[in-house]
Amino acid sequence: MVLQLQNLKESNEFLNILFENITSALFILDKDARIKNMNESFSHLFKKGENQVVGNLCGNVIGCEFAVEANSLCGETSYCKKCMLRSDILQTMSEKVPTYKRKLSRDFYSDTQKVTKHFLYSTRHITYYGDEYILVIVDDHTELENSRNKLQEQNETLRILNDQKSKFLGIAAHDLRNPIGAIKSFSDILLESSSEISDDEKMEFLELIKESSQFSLNLINELLDISKIELGKLNLDKKQSNIQEIIAKTIKINKIFAKKKNIEIKFIVSTAISPISLDRNKIEQVLHNLLSNAIKYSNPNTVISLSIIEKESNIHISVKDQGVGIPDKELKKLFSAFGTTSAKTTANESSTGLGLTIAKKIVNKHGGEIMARSKLGEGSEFLFTLPVD
Missing domain, CATH: 3.30.450.20 (PAS domain)
Structure with a gap:
């Protein structure tokens, strides 16, 4: 017992x-x-x-x-x-x-x-x-479930990136076909029939070759920029800078292109502007895009106004044109990759449809916002902000 x-x-x-x-x-x-x-x-x-x-x-x-x-x-x-x-x-x-x-x-x-x-x-x-x-x-199973959810999110991100890559490649191939085809055609003519072509025609062909080459180069550069951004490799080299000097330099360069259409670019500064920390090259890229677009979509003999003001701890920069304008319902397309609208350039200038996407990413990376206002037939205004340190 x-x-x-x-x-x-x-x-x-x-x-x-x-x-x-x-x-x-x-x-x-x-x-x-x-x-x-x-x-x-x-x-x-x-x-x-x-x-x-x-x-x-x-x-x-x-x-x-x-x-x-x-x-x-x-x-x-x-x-x-x-x-x-x-x-x-x-x-x-x-x-x-x-x-x-x-x-x-x-x-x-x-x-x-x-x-x-x-x-x-x-x-x-x-x-x-x-x-x-x-x-x-x-x-x-919390840790396992979280890992599974994270893996699903990563797979979805990869799927989206893969879809974007396929879309980019398709559009790039489509958009590059015409300019590269034009380069080949005009080059063939110059090589095979040079003696039969007048000097004026040669210069015209060379100008077309140059324009087609420049468009192709711009598209490739912007595709590379987009790829870096989507992979999270948009790194900023921020330094204390005078934004007014950057704007003045950008206007000086774009005045060369504006002069061809007899377009005046006005720079309006209404208040004293504080120096701010930014990546100079990237902000110049944003300004070049907004100004070049304003020139492309403006009628000859008009005015483009670029204004800057400091308020509420932000620098507000506006680029306003008197161009063709954009239909209200199409504004939301502007900042998406390859976003196109029904608005046509006034001198048959080319556009890749990527510039505004890149501009938005750069401005957002700086902690700012970018937006657009427009009225069909009355022009457009693009505004972006940069935070004061």
Whole structure:
């Protein structure tokens, strides 16, 4: 008899050791869904000791968001009737029907911090000395689920980038076909029939070759810029700079192109402007794009106004033309890659459709915003901001 009691005691100790060392969180509930016992893994998962657990309702112990936020007991919130875990526990108690690895994704409170957890839980009905209990086994899959979600997000990002790459290649091939074809055709004519062509025609052909080459080069450069931006490689070399000097330099360069259409560029400064930290080359790129677009879409003998003002800790820069304008419903296309509108350049100038996309990325990277206003037939205004340090 003494030997049997010793064996029973040792068996219970062995079972307790197993119970405490199982990596799944185990807890035992009575018919009222109050926790009667739990293992060490449960304490680790829900960050609560035995004195905070035993005798308390399941939902309150595990930090169910609905019980915590309603400051109510488990079973008394408006959500409890829809709670899958509670429903399975009650069904297992009443019908002795087990639940096997049911997935539960929900927000829980750990101390005062709200976190999303992903569990797999199983329930089993047990009877001990005439009393009925439910054994609940919980496996934490939060880290695995987060990794899976992150992988799905990465795959979706790669899919989008791959679609963009295919779109870029398709559009680039389409847009490069004509200028490269023109270069080849005019080069062939000059090489094969040079003696039969007048000097004026030769100069015309060379000018067309130059324009086609420049368009192709611009498109390739902008495609490279877009690729760097999409890969997160838009790095800024920011230095304290005088934005007025940068604008004046950009205007000086673009006046050469404006002169061909007898367009005047006015620079308006209404307040003193503070030096700001920026990447000079990148901001020049933005200004060149806005001014060159204004020239392309302006009628001859008109005025382009470039104004700058400092207010509310930001530098506001505006480029306003008296050109053809853009239909209101097409404005949202302007800053998307290869976004095109029905607006036509006034002297058949070429455009890649990438410049404004790049400008937006550069301005946003500086912490600013860019936008457009336009009215068909009355011109357009492009505005962007740069934060003062």
